[in-house]
Amino acid sequence: MRVLVVGATGLIGTHVVRLLSPEHEVITASRKGSAVPVDLSDKASIVAMFDTLGTVDAVICTAGAAKFAPLSALSDADFEFSLANKLMGQVNLVRCAAAHLSQGGSVTLTSGILARHSVEGSAAVSIVNAGVEAFCRSAALELKGKARVNAVSPPWVAETLQSMGRNPADGKPAAVVALAYKRSLTGDITGQVIDVT
Known part of the structure; x- marks a missing residue:
């Protein structure tokens, strides 16, 4: 399959x-350092990416940023950034991908554990992740028969916890998280939020 991975770096x-990569033609896309440049927060950039690539069999998005901070410290701009980047970026990715997917293709988005298990400081991240999950289920209905749409909900990633000075054993290694994206790509499910086990 010809698979576009957004957030590849x-x-x-x-x-x-x-x-x-061993089994598929993988096209890497990100803001920098990839074969194809794309800014997820800029719809015109997403359109330009697909215009360059043409048809793909699948899109996997592991990109998207949202602000993590106490509610009292979050500004309107922090919420706007989070919504424009991780939520609307992935919404626009699906909207633009629809015309460039081969019949029966798939799109896999990324939400996260904070959609359902909030912690202090996660207000902006939690609302965005929950929005991605709701959109995934709705988009799957809209694209039924044309493409599958799923989302992976990663837990805390071990390498991220380690970089924060926390116990990596409280998370899952990124290599394990990646397996959930492969399951979405090669399976036949749609409209599902895939938890990493």
């Missing part, structure tokens, strides 16, 4: 690319 994206 990030922690999870790097492992997804490594996992899929």
Whole structure:
């Protein structure tokens, strides 16, 4: 399959690319350092990416940023950034991908554990992740018969916890998280939020 990975240079994206490359033609996309440049927060950039690529069999998005901070410290701009980047970026990715997917293709988005297990400081991240999950289920209905749409909900990633000075054993390694994206790509499910086990 011809698989576009958006966010290919990030922690999870790097492992997804490594996992899929032996069996698929993987096209890497990110803001910098990839074969194809794309800014997820800029719809025109997403349109330009697909205009360059043409048809793909699948899109996997491991990109998207949202602000993590106490509610009292979050500004309107922090919420706007989070919504424009991780939520609307992935919404627009699906909207633009629909015309460039081969019949029966798939799109896999990224939400996260904070959609359902909030912690202090996660207000902006939690609302965005929950929005991605709701959109995934709705988009799957809209694209039924044309393409599958799923989302992976990563837990805390071990390498991220370690970089924060926390116990990596409280998370899952990025290589394990990548397996959930492969399951979405090669399976037949749609409209599902895939938890990493």
